[in-house]
Amino acid sequence: MSHESNTVDKTNSVDSSRRRMMQFLAGAPLLPLAGSFLTAGCSSTAVASSLAATSSDAKLNAVRFISMDAPSLSDPAAMSTTTIGSSMQLRFTDGTSREVALAYKPFFITGDLVPDGKGNTVVAGGYYDINSQPILDPTANNRQFFSDCPDGSSLLTVDGAHVDGVYGNPVFAVVQFEYTSQNGAQEDMYGRLPSPIAVLTLDQNPQTGELKLVKYSNVDTSGVGGLWITCGASLSPWGTHLSSEEYEPDASDLDNAEFKSYSKHLFGDENKANPYNYGHLPEVTVNKDGTGSMNKHYCLGRISHELVQVMPDERTVIMGDDATNGGLFMFIADRKRDLSSGKLYVAKWTQVSGKGPGAGDISWIKLGHATSDEIKQLVDSGLKASDIMDIRTKDPHDNRFTHIRYSGKDNWVKLKPGMEKAAAYLETHRYAALVGGSLGFTKMEGTTVNIADKKAYSAMSYIYKSMTDGSTDIHVEGPKAGAVFEHTLLGGQKDNHGQPIDSEWVSTHMHVPYNLAGEDLAKPDYLGNLANAERIANPDNIKFSEKLRTLFIGEDSGLHVNNFLWAYNVDTGELSRVMSCAAGAESTGLHAVDEINGWTYIMSNSQHPGDWESPLHDKVKDTLDPYIRANFKGGYGSMVGYITGMPKLA
Template identity: 60%
Template structure:
């Protein structure tokens, strides 16, 4: 049923109907073509906007190879006014840059977009490149758009906006060798000039954020904008401190010039970036939200409760409740228990919560800086030691046997969170738990399970469902009055109490399982349904959930809009083949314009047999457009002139 607009939604709909340009801005998945210079005329109907809906587009095919090799945008937003007239805003892209481009540094010079820097903020050079170029990322990910009241950046003629963009990794060096996980993740503040009349955005300044005080960044993935206007980043795939991580030595060599210097316990945390009025940024890491495979956290409207993605095999449902609003420096960490009520398809369950402990970021970081090691915290074995004092737990697709050292429970909870949460009885059975977002009006959280496989099928972590392999988006109802496993009250009105997939947001694998059947193009999952959902963002004013794919069962990954009141699912864009849709951020209104931001990563990252049918045709096109497959776009989605149609 379509609900009547709330007052806040009516205000947004009036803005959408009254402005000359509707910039649903998306950073990335861009063709590189500039948009029109002229602003379209405002709709000529009567009265305020009554409703809005998205018009989807068909998936591209080899009938138009160029459309598969870049971002295809053939979607629209349709506004219905009070007099019944409808106004269609077709969508298209402008871009800020392709990574690797030289962009303005705000001081008359230029800097490499997505460029990587060492602990001394010196460019990291690709030794395999004859020209000794600076390494730059082809994987822009989490992005936030924000405004500051006293911004002061030279060169801005209209309104000053800022975007924080993080770059997850660099896929390969100039010689084609894998560089995944071997370079520190860059993060930058973009100063943007917003045209007051059209809403169009122009890049004025690119400022790399100095991360030396937090020991650099490790694999920054999804991100969100906090209610207090800061950028909440992530560090996923935390390095294993007990048995080592093969990427950590290479990471340390590039960051410090010393393969042995990086401490694994400095990574796997939640970084927070505060943008300053001059277009630079200050960063801190919070060590008290658990050391997990952080992916796109979401702070609830109480400004204390944080729900977190955990992009791992044998992942968990984690929740953090801060001691004080707008301050993530101290609080209580919880892990969920999945009480399964259905095993059919993606499954369903009620949820309860186990308190893992309370800590401040300062006290956990002090342990790390003091030299604590995994052996100081717990004994861990990959084989059964035949000792009853050890407990068998699921871990990373297998099993470990663990025993916490006396008095080390707090260190275990916040530095060995996956192992300790499993030991405490949490349901560590999820796979690829990615984006998390909130529909505040309905008190519903949405979470993306990108793949349903491995530990979600075998019951190793207390979850045993059927699939589909290509994933689903789940909804969680949020309630107050909850108690933890010991009966103590949980100080939040935003606690997830159940979890079930949204029927319209469940993938459909051909043949019913992983890699069983392909269509004529190569897709393993139905192209008109989502596949491997990753980034999620809910827009309160539009009542729309935006979903970006990281698909290895769709030939092209897509960005979708799901209108929660009507159940309508619309494809908004298609990324270049082999790319992942990332960096999603939906903003209600900035100076009367609304923006939906979404990057893409690694175009032409071919997988066999998924891309076997299209690769010979598309590879040269993608190489020509995206720096020989080494670049990815950051930009925004805008609108072309509105067409009037009678209601």
Template identity: 45%
Template sequence: MKKKGIAVALALSIMVPTLPPAQASTKGVKIESISFSGSKAPTKVEEMSQPFTTAKVIVKYTDGTTKTFPLTYKQLFKTTDTFKMSNGETFSAGTPMDYYGDPITDKSVDGKPVHYVSDAPDANSLLRPMKDGSLYLVSHYEYDSLDNAGNPAWRRVPASMTLTKLQQNRKSGELKVSTVDKIDFSTVNGLWVPCNGSLTPWNTHLGSEEYEPDARSFEFDTPDKLSESTAHLKDFAKLYFDDENKANPYYYGFIPEVFVSSDGMTRVVKHYSTGRRSNEMMIVMPDERTAYFGDDGEYTMLFMYVADKPRDLSTGTLYAAKFTQTSAENGGAGNLEWIKLGHATDKEIKRIIDKGITFSDIFEVSDVPEEGFIPVKQYSGQKANYGKVEYLKLKPGMEKAAAFLETRRYAAMLGATSEFNKMEGLAVNAKDKKLYVAISEIGKGMEKNDQDPTDHIQLPKVKAGAVYELSLKPGQKNTDGQPMNSGYVADSMKALLVGEDLAQPDAYGNKANVNKIAGPDNLSFSEDYRTLFIGEDSSQHINNFVWAYNVETKQLSRILSVPAGAEATGLQAVDNRNGFSYVMSNFQHPGDELDNFAPTAVNMEDVKKAVDATYGINQAGAVGYIHGLPNIQKLQEELKKQKKKK
């Protein structure tokens, strides 16, 4: 994930159909509809350089009256804000920790050591309240954009998560920080590029490890010629373990699960049986067994995992999707089939890793077509291999290692579709049994390309991307004709919302229509509001937006813009926390890549200066939320009280 508003006011109303009587009040006045009055796009320097919204929620009742709830953005903290941690030391929220529990030091400027501080807060999970009502927030810090000398630090520096204990105003619902502490990843060899995440039905946090290191390059690189992937991994090991010899690509690319107890203690487990890929995120379906993954990068894939038991992700079966295109119109559509990759436990796969397995233990390779070798094209975690066809042959008895350690390569060998591009966030609509998947850019592998080994996807390029809707059904069989033990198997996908590229940038430098999505990334669904929330990561909008799309009325409304050059992250629709509703929303790397925009309606240097004055260009991100959304349950309770009084 990485990165990004015309003087036209957007005031789209999302009219929610009349709520069922059981959800409103049984007699008398009822809630007729709930709508969002959308925010205008920022047009002034001060609006473009900070979180900005003029959005409102409007509740209409059957007696013709309405209530209006203005929305505001509340910043909890910047990544550079300092807190006293449980080890007694005080340092920034965004500072990563090493294996020994010490802050990792940036020594890029001689004689001026400082702690690294991430400018890239990503996923949030506002946990359901503990028994005493306490609220905890798990947050990701995806990477550091720059070190102290101004050099790129992305992927080189170990990443981190924090656990924030929040104080909640029981009258207004406003949240304040009580404590912030680092989550310890030393039992799982550290944390690699945690991008998006999700909250499980059983109230644990599922993190991610994106852009997994390439094991093939790591094994065959020479000391005098290291690939980008290998160099990053060695730097990571040096900073985390203080020993680059502990670098192992098979330590990373998995899903960590964070357990939080009522007293704020945390425990981390990495799930090796869910497979290894460029994990944008993992999301669990309402059956508490079936899960899907975002696989970010170029030439990536759609995967499904079905756990043996509910609420236990340590053992299960992994599948990869084959996409058969049925339409190229409006973002495209197709049917899905599922190829079984294998069944495993976390312990089995960890045992294989701990024995020191290498890429060449799993595959024979060829750089040219050769009998017995299968051509595959997939994202390997480094730019040098983008678009490169590999010829692979599986070594005898290595099916399980291939399925769970080289998941994408093995799936492509078995015929799964490896042409998705920038597959990002996911969200589930439980009532309608729909899964939503964000594709930030329809391009590259998703375009027609006769040089691709399969070319399953052949769509017109849309740089502004799309959100797809997948239908989930029971009773499905895999490509071998075996039943899949899940009632949430996706059998088709179609574009739901598609961005619109502009032939020429507008006056604010936007390269895509500001009244439509561009670079959809984070997704989250509110069952109460029947609304899909969408956060942008776009180089097409100078200010990235957060949108609300009602899946019943099909209306789209902008509800927030983040500072120019920043990416909207940490999106989580929270329907009820002690009687209050929120949309968690962070932003990362403000001011980044603004040189790619050439606005005429504002002075770009003024925008940069304003961003820099508050956050610093690529220096600090922020963790926060959208405040003011009415809680549906409370509105219904108010109606009941009014009825009793009458």
């Protein structure tokens, strides 16, 4: 038989086997197969037979993740890279179950040369100035700066897409890069470079679900004046990538060395960047050819944006705020699928319990209504902080000023006449506190939604400082290891003026469900963990999968030696460790996608491996540091990739 005939027979066999899997596992999640699976002596027929070994009328009943052990110094290699030893169990109505072993597949390590789709290569995670020219590191032989901190990602499809080099299904991943930790001289570079965003064109194998990188395209950010510290991200219901700009620069601080360095690297002029241009919500649209275009929305408040969640009405946006003295914010757009105008609200927390992480009822204060264009015009007019409000850092002993807490410090503020709108949208933290919002949350990170149960979840990475010191109306016990709060979502709510809030997806109550709070340790464990390694610590990225009934939780912990990715079953309360990142690395870029062309995906990145902290890593650093350097370009790179599944054969 000719080679061509063999190829056709194998393809037909795979197609037939996949049809059998889909027939027998109607409704079951199919994770992409590990790339080498079908060539490693495991036929697709065997896969189908294993998965389909149940009665033909049995339906999927539940999905359970089986936890992996945390890696230890008995296997330093496992502690020094992305490690998965977990599995996914599919349970059927006839009482049978099937198990799928999980693994991790990277697209690249930042700093790799990857295809640009034009026959050339580009540096993955590379930095560019306002003129799209590479930003070079003079302390590293003028190599291009690249990020070790990939963060928010979205996996999506585009109708009618066509990209050369794709032979299966075109799928796109938008990946943003938060910052780079250091230059070649190991000097701190946090916040000193403009954040890049890239569109990855991926070739999806229809038979296995495997994704292969075909093209890497940087998104031009010059039209929005560059991007500032892009952290978490989410996919909008209409298929765009909703980015973030966290830790907005304080416009009242005229001597901010970090921001001046940012401006110098972006514009070549340390005084050109306007701080009011940053701290907003960028939106990326992927084009049919695998490129991307960008818009920035100025009417969702200028806060420390983390990943936001658009509700199923396609108008309501619930937003965390990754800050000390942060707030819970909500935006309700005037029109579906259009974030260019709407109403902005801040939450008022009425505490009902201060025990542990606490609980509170939520009401809403309206901050204003605006269009993005009118706020952008205020920015472009050259407005300064002193034009909007009088801000003092020492008590002026003047009753015209109001005392507030801002970023963990005391401020006394007085609004300038007629500047309510400018304050609401450009000095959002200060104005929200001034009008009575509860600005006492600490590091409220990602938000996600459970549509079926009409619940939302917000990660409170650390519960300390402004949440525990009694300085605001939020006063709870902890833990420092943080927790994930659940929101009760209802309609029929009114704002502080008694006006109806035009949404059925309004948070009315926050509490922490069973198993979703961390546990601080009185003394470090044998590895140096400062929080219980069998529980979450410092949750950050969170995403909910409707199909899996699972809340995925990625950590950004200074209390765990290795940060983990967890799966929490909202029906059983079971918490399972799915993945371990390299020591010192944060679990980022989380995105759970229930279905793309019949396959289920869990996207996951990591950032800054080997970011050693003392005393946390004192017991492991000397052993693990050589491994980290070998795995991640001397400690300058990090991984972008996704989780695969390999059915265990019966």
